[in-house]
Amino acid sequence: MNLQSGTYYWASTLPEVPSYPALTTNVTCDVAIIGGGSSGAQCAYYLAGSGLDVAVLEKGTVGSGSTSANTAIIQYSGEKMFTSLVHTFGEEYVARHLKLLKQAIDDIETASRRAPIDCEFQRRDTLYAASCAEDVERLRTEYEYIREHGIEIDFWTQAQIEQAYPFSREAAIYSYQDGELNPFRFTHGILQYAAAQGVQVYEHTEVNGHHYDRELQRMIIRTKKGHEVSARYVIFAAGYENIEIRNEKQASFVSTYTVTTEPVADLSSWYKRTLLWETARPYIYIRTTADNRVIIGGLDENTNIPEDRDSKLLHKKDQLITEFNRRFPGITVKPEYYSAAFYGGIVDGVPMIGKYDDYPSSYFLLAYGDNGTVYSQLLSRIIVQEITEGHSPDLAMYLQNRPLLVKH
Numbered sequence: 001m002n003l004q005s006g007t008y009y010w011a012s013t014l015p016e017v018p019s020y021p022a023l024t025t026n027v028t029c030d031v032a033i034i035g036g037g038s039s040g041a042q043c044a045y046y047l048a049g050s051g052l053d054v055a056v057l058e059k060g061t062v063g064s065g066s067t068s069a070n071t072a073i074i075q076y077s078g079e080k081m082f083t084s085l086v087h088t089f090g091e092e093y094v095a096r097h098l099k100l101l102k103q104a105i106d107d108i109e110t111a112s113r114r115a116p117i118d119c120e121f122q123r124r125d126t127l128y129a130a131s132c133a134e135d136v137e138r139l140r141t142e143y144e145y146i147r148e149h150g151i152e153i154d155f156w157t158q159a160q161i162e163q164a165y166p167f168s169r170e171a172a173i174y175s176y177q178d179g180e181l182n183p184f185r186f187t188h189g190i191l192q193y194a195a196a197q198g199v200q201v202y203e204h205t206e207v208n209g210h211h212y213d214r215e216l217q218r219m220i221i222r223t224k225k226g227h228e229v230s231a232r233y234v235i236f237a238a239g240y241e242n243i244e245i246r247n248e249k250q251a252s253f254v255s256t257y258t259v260t261t262e263p264v265a266d267l268s269s270w271y272k273r274t275l276l277w278e279t280a281r282p283y284i285y286i287r288t289t290a291d292n293r294v295i296i297g298g299l300d301e302n303t304n305i306p307e308d309r310d311s312k313l314l315h316k317k318d319q320l321i322t323e324f325n326r327r328f329p330g331i332t333v334k335p336e337y338y339s340a341a342f343y344g345g346i347v348d349g350v351p352m353i354g355k356y357d358d359y360p361s362s363y364f365l366l367a368y369g370d371n372g373t374v375y376s377q378l379l380s381r382i383i384v385q386e387i388t389e390g391h392s393p394d395l396a397m398y399l400q401n402r403p404l405l406v407k408h
């Protein structure tokens, strides 16, 4: 899949990138993880120290897929409001989902702290602003829902927003304890953590086939270079390319754009360097980095054709900068890196674990959606719990055939 194009900031922040050998023999293991992006690394992280033999197979190099384009805003609130998800899944389901999302952010923080590489994880508050007057009530209902579930959150008036920021909105949700990280360093960091505990990692090892050996009760994974990996369990963590391995009709793709600026001299007018996003669709979202750059993303386009996506990149870069200038006229920014990328979603707004009869003993990690990193953490934990404990009480919530109140 032609995932993305442009120039990427994150890889430039790690001067000595760890590297791993290619697979040159047949191997037998308990768990094979296909994909060495952040999702594969998150699975490896949870499996590390479990006593199981684990092998990660990456067709290119670690962190070079969507992970390198990820803006890595770490939030529990997603594009579909929780109040809207309740109509699809019911109250009990959404309450549990919200709890698991919060837990996933805590787990990302713990994983970042354990990693031998600084992942630049930082807790940040979020301002989720109403883009127009009509969205204020929707936002207020969402705020009340989240607050009722015991999460610290505030509803800001126009006056409060104007006091803290150089721009104005009619209202906003102000949430606490979200986060940001460096996804490239995070992926390498937690994979190094896992490798130090015996997880085998292979780069330049592309998987291109499989069969199930019923006698052995094992998946036999074949690599492009002709080697075989015999595994009791397989986790497909190939990001958006999972869909090329096994189609899932509930996945959809759009195109999205990001700009990373040169470091900015003075960010003091940016209240607490909060994460910023809004109710407009398509939306703009903004964050800062550890070395004082600004990342502006969004302006999604409804196309999954790479040429279409890429033809708009230069224009989108300019538009994103203009949108930033509107919000922070006092901060001068100069774009340094910019990219266009595919961005996956699941139609009902909740990420998914695919378990299919034609892939026995396998899990497809489909952490698609705007909070992909958080979703991956959540789903990885459930999959690993299934494998190591034989059962996860939360698995059914995320399977491709999870129960819906209404059909899409």
Ligand SMILES: Cc1cc2nc3c(=O)[nH]c(=O)nc-3n(C[C@H](O)[C@H](O)[C@H](O)COP(=O)(O)OP(=O)(O)OC[C@H]3O[C@@H](n4cnc5c(N)ncnc54)[C@H](O)[C@@H]3O)c2cc1C
Binding pocket: 034, 035, 036, 037, 038, 039, 040, 057, 058, 059, 060, 061, 062, 063, 064, 065, 066, 067, 068, 069, 070, 071, 072, 073, 074, 075, 205, 206, 207, 208, 237, 238, 239, 240, 241, 242, 256, 257, 258, 297, 341, 342, 343, 367, 369, 370, 371, 372, 373, 374, 375, 376
């Ligand atoms: C522009 C953009 C902005 C984003 N912003 C955010 C954000 O702010 N917050 C957030 O939480 N999420 C965000 N996301 C989502 C986030 O990037 C993804 O959820 C995350 O990076 C996915 O990581 P992954 O490991 O699943 O996929 P990838 O990083 O794509 O990793 C998959 C790996 O599998 C390998 N692979 C594929 N096929 C094979 C094969 N056959 N054999 C072996 N290896 C294979 C690939 O080479 C790749 O390295 C954003 C995504 C994009 C594109």
